Amino acid sequence: MKPSEPDDVRRIPPQHGAGFRLDRGDRLRVTDPLGEQVADLFAFRADEPGCALSSGRSIDYASRIYLTTGDVLYANDSRPMFTIVDDTVGRHDFLLTPCSQEMFEILYRVRGHHPSCFENLCTAFAPFAIEPSRIGTTFNIFMHVTVDGDGHVEVKPPRSKAGDFIELRAEMDLVCALTSCSAEQSNNGTFKPIDYRIVRAAAPSPDVDAA
Secondary structure, eight states: OOOOOTTOEEEEOTTOEEEEEEOTTOEEEEEESSBSOOEEEEEEETTEEEEEBOHHHHHHHHTSSOOOTTOEEEBTTSOEEEEEEEESSOOOBOSSOOOOHHHHHHHHOOOSOOOOHHHHHHHHHGGGTOOGGGOOOOEEETOEEEEOTTOOEEEEOOOOBTTEEEEEEESSOEEEEEEOOOOTGGGTTOOOOEEEEEEOOOOOOOOOOOO
16 A cells, blocks of 8 residues: 555555555554554654564553553664654553464464454555564554453453544654454454544745845
8 A cells, every 4th residue: 555645534444454654743643433443553764674663662661551642652772753642542552462363373273364463564564675574563552451460461342432543643754554453352353444644744934034
């Protein structure tokens, strides 16, 4: 999929993905149009694929696992990658890896092909020459994951309702991929679309010479 045009709202069909560029200062708004649908987000610094979104760095510096408005998502080299500037849900996951063919086979005993976020991320990043092996733990927007006192992890239905959104500001030039999640349990048993909108940073005004 070609990069988004400025200020254009795009819809990702159920169990699909999209790839696009963000310039520093651009804002990405991800909206759940129907409710209870997860979106996986991953990103690399443009023209520097060794610099990638890092769950570990982000959680470490925030000192908590649930990130929301005002929190920063960091790259693996500790540079800020995104800032969450608005969030109507407040619960997202940054612990679990994107669903994959292997995950469906190991956890759910699926036989045969099953659409997955990892597959969709690979497809979305391919035009940018990003190798699948570079894709790590995604920021799982709207995903509701709980951890009990013994460290047991449970995936619950998303808290997002129709029209809920999160908005992130790019803190560097980025190549991004976003999915409409393909895992039944993550989306309360159904698959729905995800909307996203890129709002480009305002260009600086030209200098005006004094008369």
